[in-house]
Amino acid sequence: xxxxxxxxxxxxxxxxxxxxxxxxxxxxxxxxxxxxxxxxxxxxxxxxxxxxxxxxxxxxxxxxxxxxxxxxxxxxxxxxxxxxxxxxxxxxxxxxxxxxxxxxxxxxxxxxxxxxxxxxxxxxxxxxxxxxxxxxxxxxxxxxxxxxxxxxxxxxxxxxxxxxxxxxxxxxxxxxxxxxxxxxxxxxxxxxxxxxxxxxxxxxxxxxxxxxxxxxxxxxxxxxxxxxxxxxxxxxxxxxxxxxxxxxxxxxxxxxxxxxxxxxxxxxxxxxxxxxxxxxxxxxxxxxxxxxxxxxxxxxxxxxxxxxxxxxxxxxxxxxxxxxxxxxxxxxxxxxxxxxxxxxxxxxxxxxxxxxxxxxxxxxxxxxxxxxxxxxxxxxxxxxxxxxxxxxxxxxxxxxxxxxxxxxxxxxxxxx
Ligand code: NAD
Numbered sequence: 001x002x003x004x005x006x007x008x009x010x011x012x013x014x015x016x017x018x019x020x021x022x023x024x025x026x027x028x029x030x031x032x033x034x035x036x037x038x039x040x041x042x043x044x045x046x047x048x049x050x051x052x053x054x055x056x057x058x059x060x061x062x063x064x065x066x067x068x069x070x071x072x073x074x075x076x077x078x079x080x081x082x083x084x085x086x087x088x089x090x091x092x093x094x095x096x097x098x099x100x101x102x103x104x105x106x107x108x109x110x111x112x113x114x115x116x117x118x119x120x121x122x123x124x125x126x127x128x129x130x131x132x133x134x135x136x137x138x139x140x141x142x143x144x145x146x147x148x149x150x151x152x153x154x155x156x157x158x159x160x161x162x163x164x165x166x167x168x169x170x171x172x173x174x175x176x177x178x179x180x181x182x183x184x185x186x187x188x189x190x191x192x193x194x195x196x197x198x199x200x201x202x203x204x205x206x207x208x209x210x211x212x213x214x215x216x217x218x219x220x221x222x223x224x225x226x227x228x229x230x231x232x233x234x235x236x237x238x239x240x241x242x243x244x245x246x247x248x249x250x251x252x253x254x255x256x257x258x259x260x261x262x263x264x265x266x267x268x269x270x271x272x273x274x275x276x277x278x279x280x281x282x283x284x285x286x287x288x289x290x291x292x293x294x295x296x297x298x299x300x301x302x303x304x305x306x307x308x309x310x311x312x313x314x315x316x317x318x319x320x321x322x323x324x325x326x327x328x329x330x331x332x333x334x335x336x337x338x339x340x341x342x343x344x345x346x347x348x349x350x351x352x353x354x355x356x357x358x359x360x361x362x363x364x365x366x367x368x369x370x371x372x373x374x375x376x377x378x379x380x381x382x383x384x385x386x387x388x389x390x391x392x393x394x395x396x397x398x399x400x401x402x403x404x405x406x407x408x409x410x411x412x413x414x415x416x
Contacts (some may be wrong), residue, residue: 191225193345
């Protein structure tokens with residue numbers, strides 16, 4: 001069992017090492033794939049509306065680009081340090097390879113708490129950051145997308161800032177507003193995809209989705225759409241949360257109504273309805289069949305993994321489970337559907353949007369959703385088949401498939 005003192009990047013590389021052993025990856029390739037290709041750290045001074053100045057630090061890490069342009073989100077969060085961004089960039093490499101979209105892996109972030117910042121302040125900060133990384137991004141080089149505390153508006157600002165130097169370039173970012181080349185379906189794609197993957201898992205294991213009880217931690221882009229799609233497919237969503245608290249109703253919550261309330265600016269605990277208010281810790285440890293962490297990193301850890309009552313954990317967030325917690329869950333017979341598979345709907349949707357932008361041809365939402373589900377079904381089936389044939393976990397299988405593809409591409413390109 002590992003200790004909890006691993007950095008996020010070390011933890012992801014622990015997952016890497018487990019999978020690399022399964023495919024007998026050679027040490028030289030492992031050294032290439034457990035380090036990053038390029039890392040940028042830029043100063044982001046922001047003049048606040050009251051005239052004061054904050055000087056934030058922003059990062060863009062490009063992990064591996066053997067299979068295509070670097071691809072990954074940008075998050076605004078106080079914990080968005082270099083180690084975390086490295087970890088998330090490497091997860092993107094394994095994810096894009098696993099679901100077979102022609103991208104590599106990257107991630108970016110600004111270490112800042114954006115809550116309370118005005119739209120004008122956020123726009124100034126985003127533009128400054130975009131100018132700081134403009135020389136290493138591009139529609140065939142590195143394509144950012146939204147992540148925690150960033151959204152379609154943020155991407156519109158990045159697109160405009162980049163366009164000031166390069167001309168109209170919608171394919172520079174994905175997750176854009178519809179009116180600027182965004183794809184119908186992309187906003188919901190990550191959360192919808194989480195449930196597509198859960199449905200594939202249910203079908204393969206004979207689990208009945210109707211009536212399955214689900215708890216979702218985090219009610220932002222990913223968590224809210226995951227909760228709504230779970231309910232649409234007949235699951236009973238019994239608990240949801242955001243950073244301010246959680247609510248629970250064993251008879252099932254009206255997640256559409258909660259989503260409408262939250263979209264209007266309220267907290268989850270302020271939603272109307274018949275529910276009890278609980279803590280986020282109680283949500284994670286509460287009774288449910290399926291637990292969907294859709295908020296932050298390291299939410300399931302040594303201190304609470306033994307309390308999880310769910311039979312299946314579907315990782316909608318990136319790196320929500322530490323290696324120690326993962327060991328505990330596996331020992332307890334709890335199935336973990338790993339982040340690189342469970343939340344890959346986001347990057348698949350981004351690939352569709354990018355392809356539409358490059359071709360200047362818009363798809364209908366029905367096609368988007370059908371192709372999304374299809375790609376996830378194929379990735380789930382490959383992962384489950386590998387796990388069965390190698391007697392390993394879904395996480396080890398998904399990493400192994402991704403690593404093998406990236407190693408093959410890296411070798412073909414002559415990286416070593
Ligand atoms: P978001 O900013 O839209 O939402 C985050 C949610 O988590 C909010 O409801 C916030 O209140 C809640 N939260 C924050 N701290 C919390 C805490 N301590 N306890 C409970 N809830 C808390 O972010 P998002 O885009 O939904 O991303 C969530 C996760 O999904 C991240 O790990 C992100 O990397 C991952 N992800 C996002 C996408 C995407 O397309 N947006 C794609 C793949 C993976």
